[in-house]
Amino acid sequence: MIDEMDFERSRTLWWALTVALGGTLGVVLYSYVGTFVFGLFIYYAARPVYRRLRLVVERPGLAAAGALFAFELPFLAVTGYLLFLAVRELERYAGAGAQVVAWVLPIPTTELERAIDSPRTYVSSFDVASLTEVISTGGDVLGPIATFVLHFSLAIALAFYLLRDGDRIANWFHDEVGHDSALSTYASLVDRDFQVVCFGNIRTVVVVALLALGVYNGLNVLAPPGLKIPIPNVLALLTGVATLVPIVVGKIVYIPTTAYLAVVAIESDPQTLWFPIVVAVVALLVLDLFPIMVVRPAFAGQSTHRGAMMFSYIFGGLLFNWYGVFLGPLLLIATIHLVRVGLSELAHGDHITAEITTAHGLGSMPRPDGDPPDETTGDTDTAAE
Template identity: 40%
Template structure:
């Protein structure tokens, strides 16, 4: 009893310990927020592939490693190389224009980008002196490169353990924070669904489109007539990928003006080469614009967010937080939108919080029927795929502790019907 209040000093002490530990965790996350955010992006970008590999590859660790090192790592290295070439081209533009402020902000990255050389340059001139020059330059930026490799390792580690143990994390969350009304679970499911849409759909589409554009334009330049080339092809490809975040007209805002510029330049110089601007336009329309849109867009699992809000999140995120803002901005948008839709109406009304504060058809899918099972929230695939993945996870867990998968789940594997404890299936 302190001052007339019944205070449990032991409980207060543990609360203080918890606050200190929580503050330490928040400080670590804040110090490496870009690394953590990009690790979450890698998780959502590779999760659909992992769920399909998981049905054929065991254990789960091998499936997660395969998804990351066979898909994510090569794509990251290709994008890093493309970005380095794009920075070199941006530096060439900056030398001819008055953008010293922006150039000064990214000058350290421009310096490191000089390590990247085009493959045709190395193959056409296999001079040992050139290799030695690249090696000396790399040693000069050894600290920067080592720091980048460390962050890359942490990103891949975060994505790896999220892929392998996301089902365990989900069970822990439901046990520890689940409420009677299912509000927390409804909120997390809605957030998970839109994270999958944002990261696997929109951003991955933009990154891959930018890489395809850069490769296509550099290839076109190999066949371009003399003194008639695509200006800054790698940077142009990256701009095309970034513009794909703008619905419908995004990429066209980039390659339409460039096509017109090439057409006018060719018509004034030598009309016999007008086939090249036409070829550029066709490649941009078909290879860079249409094919990625038809192949990649169908994987977007849902478009429940207003496209204008998403576009603003992509714009203001990098402006406020830096390079990782392109991932963090949409994440904040998703968290805020679903809080406003699910929780805020009941908080304002002062009523008990329920997950059906808004139209329940928005929050929950209907239960899949025996004849036609639909997709489940946060699964990234069909319910059948999720069931197979969970069964495989149960089998891996069982092999580790000596129990069978059916013992862990309490179900008889012969008919898939749950058997109550203490009874046998007749």
């Protein structure tokens, strides 16, 4: 009797410790859910590259670093290219460029124009009060940038350790739940389909950027004199990146561009207003509705119902802010496979098995033993690998 009481007391203490630590971890994840979900996205986007590197690189850490470098290098190159072109445009069109920057940042337009026209004279005119104001304004500007860099670095670190230690995590999980268990099948299906979503998002950005490149440069061929789309190549890159933003998609790029063209047309020749209208219509159809309804569901929902995937992006963005574009599809995939693997058995009181019993066409099917992994996305039958 005493031994049984000690046993129950010990189990109660361990369960209390587990609940306390699990709750604390849950609070941390909830507080930084955007960073965590973005780290998962980076992990899944870099995993195909990592698995190919592992064929030739023996050390997992080195392969993980190489995969993340391959993921970050295009991002850094595009960012540097955009900054270079932005500075060049500001130097060429000081007034208009300063107005745009002042609209985004809390810096007076006159100050920007003075700094661009004569940087040396502008700096030499500083006194203590001016320096204090500049430092204060710089803090307001650099604060959000520093926060972004911090969260981006945390997401990269999370992706690195998931890549490096994924095999051990997967082996531990399968050993605990059983390789032929329903939980193992469920996790494998979620892992595989979310891999398709993340890899599809990367391809969507590339396809939309190429479409925007053709659209903007093609429209410039038809543009009236003096009313061409400015820096079309930069806008094309921004439009591709903007597809990661739910709902907004290309609107964040082509609406300001169309408004700028309309203002120029009104000031120069109102009869050329037809061109901004054409730009708005073409951009809406090709760079907005087409990516939302066709490109993204096709690339990021190859194994999941395309209509459901489209709504997951829309409602994910509405409910969860910017990271909803990653969290929405993850929740959809997790829910779909819960229905496919276990919900019917739970509803009927049957034993839950690893068999797919319902909704066969909503997601991918378990692979027969021995089938090779998908060479397109690099996924395997292991979860969290």
